[in-house]
Amino acid sequence: MKTGSEIFIDFLRHRDIDLVFGYPGGAILPIYDAVFRSGIRHILVRHEQGAIHAAEGYAKATGKIGVVIVTSGPGATNLVTGLADAKMDSVPIMAITGQVPTHLIGTDAFQEADIYGISIPITKYNYLVKDVDELASTLEESYVIALSGRPGPVLIDIPKDVQNAKTSNTSFVVSEHIKKRFQSEIPIEGNIEALAQAINQAERPLFYVGGGAIHSGAHVALRKVAEKAHIPVVMTLMGLGSFPQDHPLSFGMLGMHGSKYANYSVSSCDLLVCLGARFDDRVTGKLDAFAKQCKIAQVDVDPAEIGKLVQIDYPIRGNLKRVLELILDLVEYNEREKWFEQLYEWKEKFPYKYYKDEKVIKPQHFLEVLDKKTQGRAILTTEVGQHQMWSAQYYGFLEPRTFLSSGGLGTMGFGFPAAIGAKLGCPERIVVSIAGDGSFQMNVQELATVSMYQIDVKIVVINNGFLGMVRQWQEMFFGSNFSHSDFTYNPDFVLLGRSYGIDSMRITQENEVEKGMDFLLQKGKACLLEVVVPENENVFPMIPAGAAIHEMIDIDD
Amino acid sequence: MQYYVIGKKDKKTRMKHSILLKVRNRPGVMAHVVGLFSRRSYNIESIAVGTLADPKESIITIIVDDQEDVQNIKRLDTQLKKLVDVISIRDFRYNESLSRELALILIEFEPSKLKEVIDMVQAFGAKIEDMSENNILIDISAASRKVHSLIRSLSRKYNIVEMARTGEVSLPLIQLPEKSLSSK
Numbered sequence: 001m002k003t004g005s006e007i008f009i010d011f012l013r014h015r016d017i018d019l020v021f022g023y024p025g026g027a028i029l030p031i032y033d034a035v036f037r038s039g040i041r042h043i044l045v046r047h048e049q050g051a052i053h054a055a056e057g058y059a060k061a062t063g064k065i066g067v068v069i070v071t072s073g074p075g076a077t078n079l080v081t082g083l084a085d086a087k088m089d090s091v092p093i094m095a096i097t098g099q100v101p102t103h104l105i106g107t108d109a110f111q112e113a114d115i116y117g118i119s120i121p122i123t124k125y126n127y128l129v130k131d132v133d134e135l136a137s138t139l140e141e142s143y144v145i146a147l148s149g150r151p152g153p154v155l156i157d158i159p160k161d162v163q164n165a166k167t168s169n170t171s172f173v174v175s176e177h178i179k180k181r182f183q184s185e186i187p188i189e190g191n192i193e194a195l196a197q198a199i200n201q202a203e204r205p206l207f208y209v210g211g212g213a214i215h216s217g218a219h220v221a222l223r224k225v226a227e228k229a230h231i232p233v234v235m236t237l238m239g240l241g242s243f244p245q246d247h248p249l250s251f252g253m254l255g256m257h258g259s260k261y262a263n264y265s266v267s268s269c270d271l272l273v274c275l276g277a278r279f280d281d282r283v284t285g286k287l288d289a290f291a292k293q294c295k296i297a298q299v300d301v302d303p304a305e306i307g308k309l310v311q312i313d314y315p316i317r318g319n320l321k322r323v324l325e326l327i328l329d330l331v332e333y334n335e336r337e338k339w340f341e342q343l344y345e346w347k348e349k350f351p352y353k354y355y356k357d358e359k360v361i362k363p364q365h366f367l368e369v370l371d372k373k374t375q376g377r378a379i380l381t382t383e384v385g386q387h388q389m390w391s392a393q394y395y396g397f398l399e400p401r402t403f404l405s406s407g408g409l410g411t412m413g414f415g416f417p418a419a420i421g422a423k424l425g426c427p428e429r430i431v432v433s434i435a436g437d438g439s440f441q442m443n444v445q446e447l448a449t450v451s452m453y454q455i456d457v458k459i460v461v462i463n464n465g466f467l468g469m470v471r472q473w474q475e476m477f478f479g480s481n482f483s484h485s486d487f488t489y490n491p492d493f494v495l496l497g498r499s500y501g502i503d504s505m506r507i508t509q510e511n512e513v514e515k516g517m518d519f520l521l522q523k524g525k526a527c528l529l530e531v532v533v534p535e536n537e538n539v540f541p542m543i544p545a546g547a548a549i550h551e552m553i554d555i556d557d
Numbered sequence: 558m559q560y561y562v563i564g565k566k567d568k569k570t571r572m573k574h575s576i577l578l579k580v581r582n583r584p585g586v587m588a589h590v591v592g593l594f595s596r597r598s599y600n601i602e603s604i605a606v607g608t609l610a611d612p613k614e615s616i617i618t619i620i621v622d623d624q625e626d627v628q629n630i631k632r633l634d635t636q637l638k639k640l641v642d643v644i645s646i647r648d649f650r651y652n653e654s655l656s657r658e659l660a661l662i663l664i665e666f667e668p669s670k671l672k673e674v675i676d677m678v679q680a681f682g683a684k685i686e687d688m689s690e691n692n693i694l695i696d697i698s699a700a701s702r703k704v705h706s707l708i709r710s711l712s713r714k715y716n717i718v719e720m721a722r723t724g725e726v727s728l729p730l731i732q733l734p735e736k737s738l739s740s741k
């Protein structure tokens with residue numbers, strides 16, 4: 001006989017989960033007591049949102065499941081943003097929320113919230129465990145569901161009395177239904193031979209690669225196929241790192257703030273092969289002008305994504321890595337001289353461009369220096385906005401799971417706690433959190449977490465005194481009416497970092513960049529570097545709202 | 558057994574689909590299914606649920622109106638299949654199905670109208686379950702349109718005191734070829 005809390009600890013051990021993130025409270029005390037006695041590593045944050053974003057960072061960086069434990073009521077509702085974020089970006093998360101005792105559910109008890117009802121649309125699946133006999137199988141099921149196929153967050157709401165109740169049902173088995181759905185091999189549906197033939201016959205094929213390539217670990221297979229068949233590769237924001245950007249077949253990022261040459265390639269290819277991407281509106285621009293001139297293939301593990309927005313000529317449902325491995329045998333090398341000539345011409349004519357300055361620090365330049373100093377192999381986390389786009393554009397990601405960003409939901413406040421999780425998951429890597437001054441203040445309280453556990457994250461605050469991306473849109477489309485995007489007050493970020501016991505420094509001049517970089521990247525301790533940049537710097541190129549993918553505005557327009 | 562084929566020529570019903578969802582009978586299953594419809598903006602015309610022979614499984618019948626195009630139904634199907642509790646899905650055109658709904662209607666009338674009322678009830682093939690000198694409790698199980706027609710006729714001449722209606726359930730007709738868009 002074991003209590004619910006003991007079963008939970010047994011489960012963590014059973015699945016080799018050695019790190020959890022959380023914040024205690026009344027309704028989760030029994031589990032916290034068990035966690036304390038178990039010696040399992042627990043990271044105490046300063047806001048539950050920090051816990052779930054840290055778990056996301058950990059999961060994105062390692063591919064393992066991120067576990068977060070919080071209490072009922074406000075503790076649980078503070079997870080909502082993170083759950084929605086994990087669902088959108090397909091991040092495997094197990095969220096354990098305490099709940100008031102079963103006999104009090106529905107009575108508006110103290111710190112009661114219907115997190116089960118609230119989280120239905122923002123989780124892959126969720127549970128309210130009313131009977132301790134079902135706890136063991138529920139935990140095992142949620143682990144399986146979170147990680148199988150297209151990963152996603154699973155929430156388990158456990159009432160306090162269930163945590164304390166005893167049961168002899170302690171074995172971690174899933175039901176037949178779940179086993180069949182989630183533990184059997186995902187079949188490959190679709191005609192791989194036809195796709196391979198289409199690739200071989202295409203004169204201007206293009207690989208459009210998204211986050212799915214990283215989730216399925218397909219980067220090696222992708223490279224082999226691209227090289228064997230000689231096919232250019234463009235990536236979405238979520239796909240960055242799935243193909244090395246210094247490779248001659250890489251044509252960078254496409255989409256709203258992707259490169260001109262990547263976007264032009266989409267509008268002139270004759271076969272667009274979508275691999276683990278979902279035709280998101282940030283990529284396609286006006287959908288009825290997107291890739292109209294070519295045939296389209298799509299490979300995805302989620303059948304609901306295939307043909308969701310665009311008519312697909314070669315649909316294939318299956319695990320991307322496996323599909324690519326099968327295609328590898330069927331494709332042939334094709335020189336495609338004219339196509340590559342055109343692509344390299346565009347690449348040379350339309351690189352990412354910004355105007356260098358001798359006095360002020362240009363954020364694009366800062367990121368280029370960071371890229372050089374870390375050889376493109378650091379793990380970068382970003383928040384959301386201009387700095388996020390510049391990070392995607394000017395840092396040459398070479399490996400998967402090194403660009404951790406909130407793409408689908410676009411959550412400000414994601415990056416800094418995510419960097420904490422990423423560093424804990426990959427201690428041997430340099431982990432840099434890039435944040436704007438707006439985003440950084442959303443989860444700034446996690447500076448305490450960094451200090452408490454002496455986590456060596458490199459914290460960069462790109463300070464332009466504005467909500468940069470909003471300001472850019474207001475400048476371009478709202479007659480420069482900077483409505484409430486102007487941070488006329490910002491704290492002194494250096495003093496702020498120091499008040500949390502973190503070495504901090506500010507640079508404001510271009511000639512300080514080297515010094516600042518050396519300070520930031522010094523080994524073994526967390527550092528905060530505030531980089532003051534001009535407020536009127538904008539992200540280019542840009543596909544304005546309602547425009548087609550090839551109708552970009554560039555810096556000189 | 559008599560049954561009605563809803564007019565194939567009827568434009569409104571031509572676009573309707575019946576979706577049968579076999580699901581695990583667990584608390585929260587309805588919330589998951591209905592939530593999917595609402596957040597993907599599909600309109601549920603009618604919904605009914607009941608357990609199957611094995612009480613751990615339920616069948617949910619949903620009638621949707623696919624006004625735009627058939628692609629919507631395919632998309633809806635793939636999303637429904639993603640729901641963890643869904644065991645299998647069957648969908649078919651409403652026009653190629655046998656559909657029934659049930660209504661219980663309590664009406665009030667002048668005692669002198671009793672024979673007239675009974676005639677009307679019998680003409681519709683409905684049953685009388687309870688009676689007093691000026692009240693009758695009617696039970697009708699028929700195609701939606703027929704139920705609707707009875708209610709309309711009753712309300713014109715008499716006073717409907719109370720009414721309860723179920724959602725529609727449907728199964729494909731036997732003699733028509735199985736033209737379902739997806740089945741498992």
